[in-house]
Amino acid sequence: MRLMLTGGGTGGHIYPGLTLLRYLEKMYGSIEVLYVGSERGLEQDIVKRTGIPFVSIPAAGLRRQLSLSGLKTAWTTVRGYWKAKKLVRQFRPDVVVGTGGYVTLPVVFAAAAYNVPSVVWEGNARPGLTNQLCARKAYGVAVCFEDTKKWFPKANKVVVTGNPRASEVLEVDEAQLAAARRQYRLSPGKKLIVCFAGSRGAETVNEVWAKTIPKFAEKPDWQLLYVTGDKHYEAVQCSLSDVPPNVTVIPFVHDMPAVLPQAAALVTRAGSSTLAEICSFGLASILIPSPYVTANHQEENARRLVDKGAALMIRESELTPESLWKALLTVLETNQGDALRRAAKQLATPNAVRDLGALVMEAWETRRPS
Incomplete structure (x- = not known):
């Protein structure tokens, strides 16, 4: 499997993705992975410490109101999308997993442009705009709380898994x-x-x-x-x-x-x-x-x-x-x-990483030749 991971800004967006990767490697053997992060997030340090191949792209939070700063962040997101499309073409992932943070949006949208299935994981009770938009392009969305499902009415599939960190x-x-x-x-x-x-x-x-x-x-x-x-x-x-x-x-x-x-x-x-x-x-x-x-x-x-x-x-x-x-x-x-x-x-969810991993493998199966 060729897996593209993305998510960043804080540890809460980074560690779940790394936990998922270690689980998939343990269960399914060698996985070729590329982590796509933001240019200023903590992933610059955390991911690089693991030795996982890492590339950064421009990313910024989208704003709901029209303003000068909103136009600037929109332009940053567009530049990130162009670079993410280039990375998808070069790396040719089988599946993309986004764990939140601004960087997730350009990567998931780039994957959708090339018909690469993606899974979006949402750790918070109330999701931000980024993951709500990404959910519309994703094969499936994984959430931590049952009542979080209501925030993804246009998603193809929403599954309650919990947080992968709970397992590791x-x-x-x-x-x-x-x-x-x-x-x-x-x-x-x-x-x-x-x-x-x-x-x-x-x-x-x-x-x-x-x-x-x-x-x-x-x-x-x-x-x-x-x-x-x-x-x-x-x-x-x-x-x-x-x-x-x-x-x-x-x-x-x-x-x-x-x-x-x-x-x-x-x-x-x-x-x-x-x-x-x-x-x-x-x-x-x-x-x-x-x-x-x-x-x-x-x-x-x-x-x-x-x-x-x-x-x-x-x-x-x-x-x-x-x-x-x-x-x-x-x-x-x-x-x-x-x-x-x-x-x-x-309230523990000890099977969270297993359930998230199952959703990722399910997304991957949609791309494998029959």
């Missing part, structure tokens, strides 16, 4: 867990709190943590692993005058699945891949949805867990050192923490 993260072994303990100086005898605000970090969340961290001196049986995001690491370091010994501040974690199973509490955004990991591991979490995303979809994601008693949520507008500390006490020092863990585990 459970494959972490004891050697990887031990390596993470050594690397991040995790103490098994302490209650570990892991905090990360998405793959890029978040300024407001970092500001609140800077004021909260000194209180960890009062809780020697707790331990905080605080991941700031590369962009904010230096600023956070400068804002911290006195860091207790049970707090570790780092810019990024590349092996998060080896860290998360050891956490007693997780404080994070509400991206789809993160929620999949929360459910797979049965983690007690405090979700701080990003208010800066399209259609406030992270709060809609978080609601899927909160309404089931599987997570706590603090809106960023309500986030203070006091509200954060109160939530941590609730999770770590009351029975509610155990209730959150049980409810989260019940």
